Amino acid sequence: MKTTNYFDNFASQKHPEVQREWIGRVLADPVKKEVQTNNRISYWGNIEEAEGRVLRVITLEDGETVHNAFFDRNFYKRQQRGEEPQ
Template identity: 50%
Template structure:
């Protein structure tokens, strides 16, 4: 996986440091929802059972391969 410098910096935050790279890969490879933002970036979500079913959101750049951000999305609702 490729990462932006922004992602690398955000990963140092205490609330994001426990997000495993395997969860990010799972979210990219098999999202439960995927959508393209107006700016071309791609949002992907997956449910992480190891974190009590929290939903991880991963933001990819327009290339669909570079991770720009990853965080647990408290507002996501599976439909």
């Protein structure tokens, strides 16, 4: 898995509970994918092993290089209200 220096030196330390396997699964089969205004790409996926929480993975514009990964409470709440895909 390709990662940015930001991910290696900051994001992975800030969110040590996020497993790289989960990141790979979200990238391979996201419940939602969205291109941001800065051309980075956000992917969301449910992680059953983490109590069904929603993992958001942000890649560079190549769609492969991971820049950030964290659990997205807001997406999860919208999902529970039926406003986002399951």
